[in-house]
Amino acid sequence: MPRITFSPFEKTIDIDGSRNILQLAREAGIPLQSTCGGKKICGKCKVVIKKTDGPLPPSSAREQKVLGGYSEKGYRLACETVLSHGAVIRIPEESRLKPQVILTSDTEHSYPVRLRPNVSPHYVEVSPPVLDSVIADRQRLLIALEKTYGIRRPALDPFVLRKLPHTLRSDREGVTVAIRSKDEIIDLYPGRRDSLFGVAFDVGTTTVVAFLMDLITGDRLSVKSAMNPQIAIGDDVITRIAFCRENTGGLEKLRISIVECLNALIAEAAAEAGIDPDEIVEATVVGNTAMHHLFVGLDPHYLPMAPYPPVLQESQDYKARDLGLNIGASAYVHLLPLKAGFVGSDIIACILATGLHRSKIPTLLIDLGTNGEIVFGNKNRMLCCSTAAGPAFEGGHIRWGMRASSGAIERLKIDQEMLDVRWETIYDQRPSGLCGSGIISAIAEMIRAGIILGRGNFDKGLQTPRLRDGEDGPEFVLVWASEAATKQDIVITQKDVAAMQMAKAAVNAGATLLMEQFEGEEVERILLAGAFGNYVDPEDACTIDLFPGCLTAKVVGVGNAAGHGSCLALLDKNKRKEAERLAQKIEYRELAATTRFKELFVSSMFFTSARDFEDVF
Numbered sequence: 001m002p003r004i005t006f007s008p009f010e011k012t013i014d015i016d017g018s019r020n021i022l023q024l025a026r027e028a029g030i031p032l033q034s035t036c037g038g039k040k041i042c043g044k045c046k047v048v049i050k051k052t053d054g055p056l057p058p059s060s061a062r063e064q065k066v067l068g069g070y071s072e073k074g075y076r077l078a079c080e081t082v083l084s085h086g087a088v089i090r091i092p093e094e095s096r097l098k099p100q101v102i103l104t105s106d107t108e109h110s111y112p113v114r115l116r117p118n119v120s121p122h123y124v125e126v127s128p129p130v131l132d133s134v135i136a137d138r139q140r141l142l143i144a145l146e147k148t149y150g151i152r153r154p155a156l157d158p159f160v161l162r163k164l165p166h167t168l169r170s171d172r173e174g175v176t177v178a179i180r181s182k183d184e185i186i187d188l189y190p191g192r193r194d195s196l197f198g199v200a201f202d203v204g205t206t207t208v209v210a211f212l213m214d215l216i217t218g219d220r221l222s223v224k225s226a227m228n229p230q231i232a233i234g235d236d237v238i239t240r241i242a243f244c245r246e247n248t249g250g251l252e253k254l255r256i257s258i259v260e261c262l263n264a265l266i267a268e269a270a271a272e273a274g275i276d277p278d279e280i281v282e283a284t285v286v287g288n289t290a291m292h293h294l295f296v297g298l299d300p301h302y303l304p305m306a307p308y309p310p311v312l313q314e315s316q317d318y319k320a321r322d323l324g325l326n327i328g329a330s331a332y333v334h335l336l337p338l339k340a341g342f343v344g345s346d347i348i349a350c351i352l353a354t355g356l357h358r359s360k361i362p363t364l365l366i367d368l369g370t371n372g373e374i375v376f377g378n379k380n381r382m383l384c385c386s387t388a389a390g391p392a393f394e395g396g397h398i399r400w401g402m403r404a405s406s407g408a409i410e411r412l413k414i415d416q417e418m419l420d421v422r423w424e425t426i427y428d429q430r431p432s433g434l435c436g437s438g439i440i441s442a443i444a445e446m447i448r449a450g451i452i453l454g455r456g457n458f459d460k461g462l463q464t465p466r467l468r469d470g471e472d473g474p475e476f477v478l479v480w481a482s483e484a485a486t487k488q489d490i491v492i493t494q495k496d497v498a499a500m501q502m503a504k505a506a507v508n509a510g511a512t513l514l515m516e517q518f519e520g521e522e523v524e525r526i527l528l529a530g531a532f533g534n535y536v537d538p539e540d541a542c543t544i545d546l547f548p549g550c551l552t553a554k555v556v557g558v559g560n561a562a563g564h565g566s567c568l569a570l571l572d573k574n575k576r577k578e579a580e581r582l583a584q585k586i587e588y589r590e591l592a593a594t595t596r597f598k599e600l601f602v603s604s605m606f607f608t609s610a611r612d613f614e615d616v617f
Ligand code: FES
Pocket: 022, 033, 034, 035, 036, 037, 038, 039, 040, 041, 042, 043, 044, 045, 066, 077, 078, 079, 080
């Protein structure tokens, strides 16, 4: 059977002419980018076929268009090319999927924790069995609990019952009973025990973070993170939902992949804390609506179809074992409530964590990823929406865009006279491309230096070799090939600027539309949640008009607020009720349905800080 080898990974796989190179790379575990999920749009899956035992299939016009000038250099799209002969395929540096920097921390802007866990320890001394009257182990335990704490007849599932005889007869005095909501026994321990453990998850489209917590002290024992393995199917939720729709067993495949990821994080975190995963008595999960549905195994089929209804909105409690999570056998997983098809429990958790719903100050909360979720309001009223910002903020559809991984330019400066460029990269590596904050920094600096004008066009009159005509029209060279890890010039193209204009206009218009509903209320505080919000320079964001209110409001990054919200719900059961109430209270606005959004979108496309803005507009 013919085989192909992926270089430089030296992994080989048999081929039968039925699968394209991207599918083969996924099977072989090759870290190949596929931002559009194989739809032949993004051009990120570029590979070079170095050696082949037979003729290559011809390159289609569409492939050549997506590849641009790379086509002449021998590049092919992995998602387009099907080989039936053996070959050696090189995965170039810029096409490799690298581990992303994952934001795990929150900030001082997060709401403090009050310890009221849903599962708490109860020490009891159970009377021993006696000869003259047979009272079962379970009954004696229940009698002791009622006598000591007034807790009446809590449930015990079979997994707890299996431990009961041995635990009651250990050589220690008494037993500690982990009781959930005063109505179910989750676990039993011989003797007196003061610590119980829980795990809080933030399941993002790109990254997943697990926080292992001591439920009694509130201590964070370990934090572990990983890339969401569903990225192998596609970067965005729409591609993954389409995968479920188009492939028999697709939903189950994605469900299993995220459950395995969570289990791996649980094992790592537990090992670091020196506990057994079986000792974890409760978990909480937040995520966007698609991630929620894929984790539970709910059909996401209708999420991308107007009016974008989720299968359910309320918070849910499931036995962890029913979802496949490897924690205590009787433990539960609590999933925080959802609001809409594109406003998930991650946003509810962000509100919980930042205390926006208790604040008097009119506050704008923005969580940017492939979708931009926006909340505006205060304790009296809150509105939310989701904007289809597209993947530009995560480097998608940007010629040299990449994830926030090693070698990504995260910030840069352009000398306003000489137009020389200085950059900072993640882990100080030679530049490989630009992550989201780097793209915003580049465009903001190009506006300040007068390279980009108010309409987003380049000032072609500038005398610098960095400004030139490329295959996608004008482009500005940020990094010369001799300085780049890719050995090619890293540029910002006119098309990149247009992609960012669309993305920022969607966010600005969405936020403005929400704010318009609060007549007379000026935004006083802008909270930027998530990794993007943490790393983007607020001044750069204001220079590109990413959101309204830059002149009046204080802009602050709030770190992984969704993760903090998940921890709050783990440590304080009252926060779960608060989350439920705020999810019901917050008003959702569907932007696609309004002409006002379209008007605002068009007027938000410009750069108001550009040198020529006053003259042209
Ligand atoms: S073009 Fe191949 S994955 Fe996007």
